[in-house]
Amino acid sequence: MLSGLKRLLIGRPLKSNELCEQKLNKTKALAILSSDALSSVAYGPEQILLVLMTVGAAAFWYSIPIGVGVLILLLALILSYRQVIYAYPHGGGAYVVSKSNLGENAGLIAGGSLLVDYILTVAVSISAGTDAITSAFPVLHPYHVLISCLLVVFITVLNLRGITESASILAYPVYLFVLALFILIGTGLYQIASGAVPDHLHAPVGTPVAGITLFLLLRAFASGSSALTGVEAISNAIPNFREPAPRNASRTLAAMGVLLALLFAGIVYLGYYYGIVPSEKETVVSQIASTAFGRGILYYFVQATTAMILVLAANTGYSAFPLLAVNLAKDKYISRMFTVRGDRLGYSNGIISLAILSIILIIVFEGRTEQLIPLYAVGVFIPFTLAQTGMMVKWLREKPGGWTARFIVNLIGAVITFGVLIVFFVTKFAQVWSVLVFLPLIVIMFHRIKKHYDAVGEQLRITNCERAPRAHGNIVIVPVAGITRVVENSLNYAKSLQPEQLIAVYVAFEREQEKQFEEKWNKWQPDVRLVTLHSQYRSIVQPLTKFIDTIEHKANELNYRVTVVIPQFIPKKRWHNALHNQSSLLIRARLLYRKDIIVTTVPFHLKK
Known part of the structure; x- marks a missing residue:
């Protein structure tokens, strides 16, 4: 039944030679790898206005130069990660760059930051999307955590079905969101150009503002830079692209940069020109859409696609987390299980681990992840800074043709990202x-x-100088619970090993029971030595292990091996296991960690 459910949810297993069919073209890759970055347009400009609002609405004109600063940082990051893609085409992004150029610990800091950040990406994005859903349907608010967890499960199943299948489904909402915002920005700019928007709604650029400080502007810039989360995801996921993977990844990164720049700049400008004031009850994007369209179909189209993109931003984590985990696992820093491909040729262990950790985070914080957003941004800017610095070291060390211009690009990026990081630590x-x-x-x-x-x-x-010690004989111990076909099957196997000694061990709770069993055994298996152990506290495992200890000590003196053959019957149906005690499992669990004991289970399969 479980196998059938698995096939229904994730589809038939794929052959290894079908891997090339699971690679992404640029259109699908842009959708699933840029969803996190593009979704940040929905809250990045708002974060700038929230900081400026502390000194009054007249300060909102500063959002224009701050927005320009964010775009300059975006350009530096795009150019830097484009260089990373060609320099390290096997993926890994900031982790590989930092480890190769700044040392092991710098690489691990970058890798650890990104792993945590991708978990936060899923938790924060899903919770934000659920907020949009429960805002539209307040009756669902008590089920916020449950809805968030179900959305995580839904996206997890999509990704387990394979990256191309998930991309085919998730690409539509992403491109619909881009289309909705372009319609919104185009309508807003038309209204401004036609004079339909009064000038008194906003303060002119350059208006003196009392109370404005450099520290406040830096804080607003750092908050607005949260719109750049997810920019590094493409450099981590190069192996997911069709060949030539580096060129396709580079072009996808450039396309993402252009879209992000246009959408971010458009929302910042409209927010300023319309005189939008951030509100707890309504987002900046919602207010702009309401002003431009009224509460009509286009308004709800913008809101619906915004809610979808916030939920689907989590998919960036599903695309990048497993591949980063693969790089760390190959270098032996996390479990090797992350390098194993699943039935659909995706790194299923990474996908499932990400889902479990994200659900735990959502449950612990009860879906209110607002306090995690600064942590989320810091988790991105640490690897940003390390990657930029690592590329600087690479150019200084190798000095290829045209390295000076590349070095300057990375230097600018490193200085800005480090500055943003410091501002985050100081202000939050x-x-x-x-x-x-x-x-x-x-x-x-x-x-x-x-x-x-x-x-x-x-x-x-x-090695040539080390050889495993060779035993001169074998002592086989068979724990028995009665005179049954299961025990007979195990004894026959033990005899086939031709041991020097074969000992059957029976643990009795009552003296009378002990005597009766010995009499029956001597008639049934007179050629097999039986040792009966009396257990005053009704424990099977403890007296048995003490006896094995004694035999093991004697075997070591003779250079013999000790093998414990455990009889176990296997019910026809799995649920039948719950109807039987699991003594064999307890014995095996206790003995497996004994250094000089060989444990063998002999199954006997029941037919009814």
């Missing part, structure tokens, strides 16, 4: 201080995992 320390705690912990965890893998590799490696 109470919300982002945890970064200073969990990032070192994540790096320590990475090192511990790497140390474990290195130790395992060292112990498994075969």
Whole structure:
């Protein structure tokens, strides 16, 4: 039944040679890899106005130069990550750049930041989209967390079906959102050009404003820079592109940069010209759409596509998290399970892990993830800064043709992103201080995992000077619970091993029971030695392991191996397991961690 449900949800398994069919063209890649960046247009300009509002509406004209500054930073990031794509075509983005040029710890900080950031991407985006849904239908508000979790499950299933299938479905809402905002911006600019918007709604550019400070402007710039989250996702996901992957990824990155710049600039300008004042009850985009269209069909079209893009922004995390996890796993910093492709050739373990962690985050914060947004932005600007700095080091070290211009681009980007990072820490320390705690912990965890893998590799490696000790004989112990076909099957297998000693062990709770069993055994298997153990506390595992300890000590003196053959019957239906005690599982669980014990399970399959 479970297998049938799995096939229904994610489809038939794909052959390994079908991998090329799961690669993305530029149109689909732009949709699923830029959804996070494009969705930030819905809240980035608003974040600028929220800061400026603290000194009055007259200060809103500063949103224009601040918006220009954000666009300059966007240009620097696009040019930088374009260089990253060609320099590191196997993906990994900021992690690979930082590790290659700044050292192991810098790479792990970048990688850890991005892993956490992609989890936050899913949690924040889904919760924001759910907010839009519950705002439209207030009756659903009590089910906010449940709706958010169901949306995570829905997007997870889509991604488990394969990247091309999820892209085919999710591309439509993304392009509808882009279309809606272009219609909105075009209508707004037409109304402004035709004189339909009164000039008194906004303060002229250059109007003196009392109370404005450089610190406030930097804070507004840092808040507006939250619109750049997700820009790095394409450089992490290069392996998902069709060949030539670097060129296709580069062009997709450029297209995303152009769309993001146009939409961001348009919303910032309309917000300023219309004199929009941020409100807790209505978003800036909603107010602009209401002013431009009234509460008609086009208004609801903008709102509907905005809600969809906020939900689907989570898909950027699903696209980039598994591939970043693959790079970390290949370098032995996280579990190797993240390198395994699933039935549909996607990295299913990464997708499922991302979903579980995101749901936990949503439940813990009860779907109110507003306080996570600054943490979300900081998690992006740390790898931004490290990637820019890493590329600077690369150009200084290698000095290829035209390296000076590339170095200047990365230098500008590094200075701006580092400045934004510092402003975030200074102005929102109470919300982002945890970064200073969990990032070192994540790096320590990475090192511990790497140390474990290195130790395992060292112990498994075969060298000419080391040989595994060879045993001179074998002692086989068979725990028995009665005289049954299951036990008979296990004894026959144990005899086929031709051991030096074969011992059957029976644990009795009552003395009378012990004597009766010994009499029956001597008639049934007189050639197999039986040891009966009395258990005063009705435990099977404890007296058995003590006996095995004694045999193991004697076996070591003789250089013998000790093998424990565990009989186990397998019911015809899986739910039947709940009707039987699982003594064999308990015995096996206890013995598997014993260094010098070999544990073998002999199954006996029931037919009814």
